Amino acid sequence: MPRQSLQRVLATLAIVAAALTGVVVTAAPASALNPCFSNTPPDGCFDPPAAPSAPTGLRATAVLQTSVTLTWNALGTLPLTLTRTVNGQTTTASLKGATTTYTDSPLPAGTTVAYALWGTACNNNGCTEGGHANLTVTTRPLGSNPIGSATGAVMNYYGAPTNPDDRVYYSMSGWTLDYDTTGPISVQLTSDGQPFGSPITANATSSTDAANPGYGNAHGFTASWLRKASGKGLHTTCAIALNVGGGSNTQIGCFTYKVPGPPAPATNVNPVPGPASVTVTFTDNADDETGFYVQRTTDAGQNWLQVGALNAPIQGAGGIGRFIDYSVVGSGVCYRIVEQNTYGQTVSQPGCTP
Numbered sequence: 035m036p037r038q039s040l041q042r043v044l045a046t047l048a049i050v051a052a053a054l055t056g057v058v059v060t061a062a063p064a065s066a067l068n069p070c071f072s073n074t075p076p077d078g079c080f081d082p083p084a085a086p087s088a089p090t091g092l093r094a095t096a097v098l099q100t101s102v103t104l105t106w107n108a109l110g111t112l113p114l115t116l117t118r119t120v121n122g123q124t125t126t127a128s129l130k131g132a133t134t135t136y137t138d139s140p141l142p143a144g145t146t147v148a149y150a151l152w153g154t155a156c157n158n159n160g161c162t163e164g165g166h167a168n169l170t171v172t173t174r175p176l177g178s179n180p181i182g183s184a185t186g187a188v189m190n191y192y193g194a195p196t197n198p199d200d201r202v203y204y205s206m207s208g209w210t211l212d213y214d215t216t217g218p219i220s221v222q223l224t225s226d227g228q229p230f231g232s233p234i235t236a237n238a239t240s241s242t243d244a245a246n247p248g249y250g251n252a253h254g255f256t257a258s259w260l261r262k263a264s265g266k267g268l269h270t271t272c273a274i275a276l277n278v279g280g281g282s283n284t285q286i287g288c289f290t291y292k293v294p295g296p297p298a299p300a301t302n303v304n305p306v307p308g309p310a311s312v313t314v315t316f317t318d319n320a321d322d323e324t325g326f327y328v329q330r331t332t333d334a335g336q337n338w339l340q341v342g343a344l345n346a347p348i349q350g351a352g353g354i355g356r357f358i359d360y361s362v363v364g365s366g367v368c369y370r371i372v373e374q375n376t377y378g379q380t381v382s383q384p385g386c387t388p
Contacts (some may be wrong), residue, residue: 048301076095083155086112088165089139091150096248099174099213102147103248106167108296112153115163119148135175144175174213176370179279182210182236182253186289189258199292201293202249206273208329209240210286214279216249222274225263235275283317296378297323300371303385307367312359314369316382318348326358327372336369363387 070079089106096103104116111131117124118138129136149171153164186206193224195201203216212219218237221232240254263269272288297320305314314328326345329338341359350354355371368386372379 037060044203045319047312050137055297076179079161082160082162082372085165086110086155087163089114089151089153091166092167093170094169094171094247095135097171097173097246098248099143099176100141101137102141102173103136103137104151105150106151108132109153109164112155112164114151114153117150117270119150119366120145122288129223130232141173143173146170148174174355176214178184178213179281180210180212180219180275180277180284180286182208182221182273182275182284182286183220184208184210184287184289186271186287186291188291195251199294202262202318203259204271204289204291205256205258205260206271206275206287206289209242209254209255210236210273210275210284211213211242211246211249211253212275212278212281213246214277214281218291220254220276220277221255222276222283223257223260224274226269230260230271236275263292264293267292270285283384294322294377296352296380297373297375300326300373300382303369303371303382305367305369305385305387306361307363307387310360312361312363312367312369312387314357314359314371315386316355316371318353318373319351319357320375320380321374322375323347323352323373324356324375326374328359328369329369329372330369331357331384332363332367341369 041074069076079202086109090111091105091107093105094102095105103124113131114129114133116127116136120142127136138147141326147170149169155162155164157352169219184206185208186204188201189205190201191203206223210219210221218235221236222233234255234257236253236255238252238256240251243249243251260271268290270288270290273286275284275286277283300316300320302317302320303314304316305312325347328341328345330341331338340342341361342357344359359369365387368384370384372384373382
């Protein structure tokens, strides 16, 4: 017999028994009556409770290599059920009401884990499972390489030149962490491929925990007042995150800066005499000259005479320069090219007439 029908029969028998024994039943006020205790209780009196809503705010506050910590908003005092599915295998944990956090350990590293969380409401007529909150995470792999990012910038200090290329100091900053530890790791700077200074501990404030929950926000670093290399040209400083545990060191970022200086000297100076002039050709190796002079000597370099005025620069680097000296010279007269810019002059090796 269905449960609802059985309860109706029992209620009817109770009323009949009261009538046969002469028991007088005094009716309570209508406002105090519970329809579930009436002669004809509605079907709803025999139903289990309505399904509770799904828990809200389910998130992972720590995803490490072998453990995951979950948190969520309280779902009243209802008992909770949490399942996890790993590699097709599902396990279940029963949690007390008002629980809002759970640490799942041990877990396999580098593995996807699917969680489902729900509450259950019960009464004398049964229990109803509530809506599910779901979350999928992947634990961190063992023996991983460090991760991170690094950038550099020329510093604008007091009294610094307007042109950043003319400034002496620069800085490197960034963040790095290694999934093999929640603690800080070290960073080694290199300048043009060679170690530069001592390793730096990356333990400054960072914004890393949001993307790497459980590893914290103390994996930043800054190196200031780094002095530029002395040689003219482009130089590159890189940040190398030093591995802990398994894995390898990882380059997390580089910064390239320019050191200016006098122009590169000309080469292949070749004077060719003609009937009334000498044509001097040369290879221009500079791309930052503001002009060049031509000089000649007739006494094996004891004295050099400037020939003409400052000449316009040769565009680009690697081009062929050409200059005509409208003079009649003999054999053994030598010429040289003096390249010039705001940082100074450079003098080529001489070339001589036959």
